[in-house]
Amino acid sequence: MLQPCLDHVNCPHPEGQHRMAYWSWGDPLAANVVVCVHGLTRQGRDFDRLARALVQRSTEPLRVVCPDVAGRGQSDWLPVGALYQVPQYASDMLALLGQLHTAAPISQLDWVGTSMGGLIGMVVSGQPGLPLPAAVRRLVLNDVGPAISWAAVQKMQQYAGRYGRYADLAEAAAAMRALSVGFGPVPDDVWLDMSSHMVRDLPEGGVTLHYDPAIGEPVRALTAEAAQAGEALLWSVYDQIQAQVLLIRGQDSDLLLPSTALAMTGRGPRARLVEWAGIGHAPTLTAPEQIEVLADFLLK
Template sequence: MNSPTLHRVHCPDAQGGHHMAWWAWGDAQAGHLIVCVHGLSRQGRDFDVLARRLVARAAEQGGAVRVVCPDVVGRGESDWLKDPMGYQFPTYVGDMLAMLAALHQSATISTLDWVGTSMGGLIGLSVAGLPQLPLPAPVRKLVLNDVGPAVQWAALQRIGRYLGKSGPYETVEQGAADMRALSAGFGPHTDTEWLALSRPMLRQRAEGGWRMHYDPAIAVPYAAMSETSAAEGEAALWQLYDHVSADTLVLRGGDSDLLSPATVAAMAERGPRARAREFAGVGHAPTLVAPDQVRVVLDFLLP
């Protein structure tokens, strides 16, 4: 399968509900499901390279896997919320539960793994760490890509300075160049790799040109966050982490300004006692496109 199929699920909210989209790869009837969830301003097509390789690795092993890459609400092909304050983790986790229920109904999920980059990792931390959630199967393996319970405040401020303020652009190439300037932490990529990462990030405007794929209002609750509230959230995230029973791997960009070495060390000593891998020459966050990054995830999920 060289291209994914697009699916949607209706999710409840106080304004009458919304639809969340996801991209599906592999065998739709496979019992082994791997969920890959993107970062704050990204979308599910970020995982095209990884998803293809996961499907291929499973086939090489004589098995099959189902890989789903959601567009978190407000991003990609998912609806935009009527109330921007809904762009927070309770909504995101609820939407993932709705998606998992729909997938389980279509084909029984016997094994559930999770790969989450930044925000997607924190959503996964909630799914894996909240007791008594109605999951079709417990999270077996959890990959936290450049994120942990403690997030550096300076990095959150950096992200807030550009969130919701990019574009419009006259051409796709102009948009890709702007995103490349903002995303130096993603590490080195060829022009072809970067265009592949950037094209799904842009949408045509009725008046001409291109805009970012996401609802600019995702920045509203983000802007309301303070250093105090971030510290309070950190305490809650550590509680979730300590309840995780999944085999856990934390990835870190060697130059990351969001995930500190001290946090990674603490994650190795408590809760699921995560294993760690660091990628030199990369900041926040590894894109899981480079062969060495992909290989680490493949070897963890499908050894």
């Protein structure tokens, strides 16, 4: 079965630099690149099934690159919790794209972003003048937009960065599943495989989650007033996006409200909206029918 290669890129931050890990699928010399970026507490291996399907279905050479955003998975942890915010993440993605472009020139760039990864994608796509190797051509926003409901933020404030020790992978997977009911119906074997990349072994035995607890600090520091100011800024960024946009919404999502999704179809890049029943925040993009929608959009 097709498997990814692990690589790293050095990224600057205000106190030095850190290494960000990324998983590469397909042809390492392909000029066509799809970048897939995960949500707040997740990591790049969430996209294994989507990445494998895109590479196998593409009629042209294709690279699919799935980073572990700083503080997650195989990437370094940042020295200060306050750095875990979208501006730093976007800067890291520019460093990643620069390294990829140096190794093999990029002529076509697409982006898939789930939740936080979608916010990063909007920032990268919607700011003219950024040093991108190529403008983002097609952008998938998975259950996220410029406006995020305050109730969803409050929920994230309760769980982000707060986890403990588990006896084994099965116990950790069950705990993560209890927090992830919005992901919808995911087969047990798929969930266990996804969870296997979310944990690390402890020296004293057992496992814990594979991300820096400090990623929750900026989320808990966020106020309703600051969130509202950030929303206005993100709408202005969204309105400048030139890429074709596919907006995925879990029909039961408490983060991307119906009114926001509708507004996104009528302004800026005028996203094409697809809603999936029986799912909240956020679709895992692992089901065959979900992958089919994204493959059709990205590869046609």
